Amino acid sequence: MTIEKALVVGTGLIGTSVALALREKGVTVYLSDVDADAVRLAGELGAGREWTGEEADLALLAMPPHLVGERLAELQKQRAARTYTDVASVKVGPIADAERLGCDLTSYLPGHPLAGRERSGPAAARADLFLGRPWALCPGPETGADAVRRARELVALCGAEAVTVGAEEHDSAVALVSHAPHVAASAVAASLVDGGDVALGLAGQGLRDVTRIAAGDPSLWRMILGGNTRPVVAVLDRIAADLAAAASALRSGDLDVVTDLLRRGVDGHGRIPGKHGGPVRAFTVVQVVLRDRPGELARLFNAAALAEVNIEDVRLEHSTGLPVGVAEISVRPADAGRLADAFRFHGWHVPPVH
Amino acid sequence: MTIEKALVVGTGLIGTSVALALREKGVTVYLSDVDADAVRLAGELGAGREWTGEEADLALLAMPPHLVGERLAELQKQRAARTYTDVASVKVGPIADAERLGCDLTSYLPGHPLAGRERSGPAAARADLFLGRPWALCPGPETGADAVRRARELVALCGAEAVTVGAEEHDSAVALVSHAPHVAASAVAASLVDGGDVALGLAGQGLRDVTRIAAGDPSLWRMILGGNTRPVVAVLDRIAADLAAAASALRSGDLDVVTDLLRRGVDGHGRIPGKHGGPVRAFTVVQVVLRDRPGELARLFNAAALAEVNIEDVRLEHSTGLPVGVAEISVRPADAGRLADAFRFHGWHVPPVH
Numbered sequence: 150m151t152i153e154k155a156l157v158v159g160t161g162l163i164g165t166s167v168a169l170a171l172r173e174k175g176v177t178v179y180l181s182d183v184d185a186d187a188v189r190l191a192g193e194l195g196a197g198r199e200w201t202g203e204e205a206d207l208a209l210l211a212m213p214p215h216l217v218g219e220r221l222a223e224l225q226k227q228r229a230a231r232t233y234t235d236v237a238s239v240k241v242g243p244i245a246d247a248e249r250l251g252c253d254l255t256s257y258l259p260g261h262p263l264a265g266r267e268r269s270g271p272a273a274a275r276a277d278l279f280l281g282r283p284w285a286l287c288p289g290p291e292t293g294a295d296a297v298r299r300a301r302e303l304v305a306l307c308g309a310e311a312v313t314v315g316a317e318e319h320d321s322a323v324a325l326v327s328h329a330p331h332v333a334a335s336a337v338a339a340s341l342v343d344g345g346d347v348a349l350g351l352a353g354q355g356l357r358d359v360t361r362i363a364a365g366d367p368s369l370w371r372m373i374l375g376g377n378t379r380p381v382v383a384v385l386d387r388i389a390a391d392l393a394a395a396a397s398a399l400r401s402g403d404l405d406v407v408t409d410l411l412r413r414g415v416d417g418h419g420r421i422p423g424k425h426g427g428p429v430r431a432f433t434v435v436q437v438v439l440r441d442r443p444g445e446l447a448r449l450f451n452a453a454a455l456a457e458v459n460i461e462d463v464r465l466e467h468s469t470g471l472p473v474g475v476a477e478i479s480v481r482p483a484d485a486g487r488l489a490d491a492f493r494f495h496g497w498h499v500p501p502v503h
Numbered sequence: 504m505t506i507e508k509a510l511v512v513g514t515g516l517i518g519t520s521v522a523l524a525l526r527e528k529g530v531t532v533y534l535s536d537v538d539a540d541a542v543r544l545a546g547e548l549g550a551g552r553e554w555t556g557e558e559a560d561l562a563l564l565a566m567p568p569h570l571v572g573e574r575l576a577e578l579q580k581q582r583a584a585r586t587y588t589d590v591a592s593v594k595v596g597p598i599a600d601a602e603r604l605g606c607d608l609t610s611y612l613p614g615h616p617l618a619g620r621e622r623s624g625p626a627a628a629r630a631d632l633f634l635g636r637p638w639a640l641c642p643g644p645e646t647g648a649d650a651v652r653r654a655r656e657l658v659a660l661c662g663a664e665a666v667t668v669g670a671e672e673h674d675s676a677v678a679l680v681s682h683a684p685h686v687a688a689s690a691v692a693a694s695l696v697d698g699g700d701v702a703l704g705l706a707g708q709g710l711r712d713v714t715r716i717a718a719g720d721p722s723l724w725r726m727i728l729g730g731n732t733r734p735v736v737a738v739l740d741r742i743a744a745d746l747a748a749a750a751s752a753l754r755s756g757d758l759d760v761v762t763d764l765l766r767r768g769v770d771g772h773g774r775i776p777g778k779h780g781g782p783v784r785a786f787t788v789v790q791v792v793l794r795d796r797p798g799e800l801a802r803l804f805n806a807a808a809l810a811e812v813n814i815e816d817v818r819l820e821h822s823t824g825l826p827v828g829v830a831e832i833s834v835r836p837a838d839a840g841r842l843a844d845a846f847r848f849h850g851w852h853v854p855p856v857h
Contacts, residue, residue: 264707276854282707318702322702323705325698326695333713334709334713339771340679340741340742341680344676347668350637355619357775375753381753388694389746391690392739393743396736408722414717415689415721416692417692417693417696417698418715421706446808451801454798460800
């Protein structure tokens with residue numbers, strides 16, 4: 150192991166989660182933050198101990214994009230670590246700042262773990278936040294081999310998958326798959342502000358899904374969007390133009406334009422990799438009608454275990470004010486019939502498996 | 504029970520699901536569809552038997568909005584039922600058609616169950632599709648008391664919650680909470696069509712959520728949007744204008760405009776009722792790190808049952824290619840500590856409960 154001591158600068162959600170992951174692997178972790186309370190809380194959560202100037206193998210800068218360059222320069226001046234990386238969700242700006250401030254670019258490998266939560270701060274941190282998630286690494290022409298090696302090791306220690314990508318390509322990519330969709334979700338959610346209670350009462354899971362990310366912290370997203378304006382604007386312009394064209398076509402009764410957008414939407418949706426990464430694994434869903442009483446799920450999963458069926462995913466659908474719910478249990482297609490039979494044998498109602 | 508015999512005209516997802524729900528309650532169900540295969544399949548699924556002209560207490564018209572008026576006129580001419588309702592997702596157009604075609608409006612109560620799936624056709628039907636979901640009923644000035652009574656009974660038999668609302672208010676409401684968000688999701692998804700594989704590989708759950716409904720059937724949505732153009736255009740115009748303004752503000756560096764949109768998005772998101780209907784019930788989430796092996800969930804839920812904790816919701820987070828996952832278990836706040844202790848006692852790793 151070449152990372153024995155790590156310094157985490159910025160003990161928010163991401164920094165503390167990295168610290169917790171490293172602690173689980175036995176790495177010594179030092180913590181630093183402008184907010185002393187955040188360092189104390191992260192320390193109490195087991196993320197490491199307060200940094201008092203010790204030299205680390207790797208320093209992780211976990212702060213908003215516009216602060217990375219300046220802090221990197223300071224840390225390098227202090228010789229805080231042998232290798233530096235950051236987690237800012239945009240990359241071109243921080244790299245330009247680092248160059249402008251005369252930072253040593255051989256020891257700095259810009260990075261960005263694609264993981265997060267709607268909640269922020271050290272209390273929301275979890276060691277497994279990065280498990281199986283992509284972690285972009287953006288080496289430049291000056292990046293040294295040691296920096297690459299240590300940054301890749303950091304990614305591996307966090308259980309993430311390293312994706313090497315140029316900084317400009319990275320910023321365009323996150324504009325497309327994260328930043329512009331966030332603004333679009335905010336615009337849909339904003340349209341609800343003046344909606345009547347009856348209208349909102351007719352809302353379903355679809356609306357909840359479309360607007361979920363709109364609950365994110367506006368001040369954090371202001372910084373993210375402000376650090377990636379050109380790529381975000383390019384995507385937003387296309388989305389806004391598509392929506393304006395759809396509205397105009399609907400107004401004039403030209404439904405073909407709308408249908409074309411809906412079709413492109415189906416195609417675009419199909420390009421998103423599955424939840425498990427890579428191609429979508431095809432599971433079959435077995436539905437079971439549950440009663441809302443203690444032990445019901447235990448009985449259900451016991452029945453699955455007895456049938457020797459491995460459950461890949463579970464989704465519970467509760468019903469408004471009713472003491473029943475539906476469990477949707479994803480299993481390998483070959484197991485679905487056996488599982489449905491087992492549930493029926495134990496007395497549950499199982500709708501036909503499709 | 505006043506609905507002893509029901510006629511379902513149109514055995515797609517919604518019609519067949521209603522039929523299945525009524526069959527579970529012992530109602531005799533007759534099935535009719537222009538597609539003989541669809542009727543046969545629905546019958547095989549247990550949804551009822553083919554209609555050969557029997558008179559029903561209630562006829563449910565489950566077909567696209569633009570076909571409702573004409574079909575209603577035909578069925579009334581045949582004296583197919585004593586009461587008629589429909590499930591079209593827009594209401595003003597079908598009612599206007601019915602008036603224009605001289606239908607008897609005393610026996611017709613327009614309706615719309617707010618439930619659906621991305622899949623369509625009778626094979627995707629489920630008796631519990633409407634459990635706890637809102638079901639809009641739009642009585643007009645001529646609607647008779649019998650029609651109201653039977654339509655409300657239908658809603659109750661399906662386990663749904665009747666919401667009485669005027670037809671115009673209904674159409675504006677679904678434009679806001681369903682139709683315009685669908686177009687917006689399609690526009691976000693459409694922006695992905697030309698994205699590179701690296702970019703799509705950086706996609707996360709947020710993008711999947713925003714675009715999930717964009718996978719819906721374009722020809723079905725063409726009809727829905729085409730039947731509700733004015734209200735949908737009104738919402739789309741606002742969303743498109745917000746996005747265009749955000750893009751323009753980002754271009755000129757005016758981040759306050761963007762922050763205002765993000766803030767309004769947070770407010771609008773907060774107006775959506777919780778998953779369980781009504782105000783969001785506050786549950787505490789207990790996380791457990793799982794291994795991906797048969798029986799793991801059974802052991803987990805046994806431990807919860809032994810601790811006498813009722814599980815309100817479960818969410819599994821699998822990791823790409825890794826043999827571990829995280830279960831997020833929602834319980835009443837008072838139970839969280841006891842459940843976490845129980846899991847730890849049985850050897851699971853449980854991160855601190857926040």
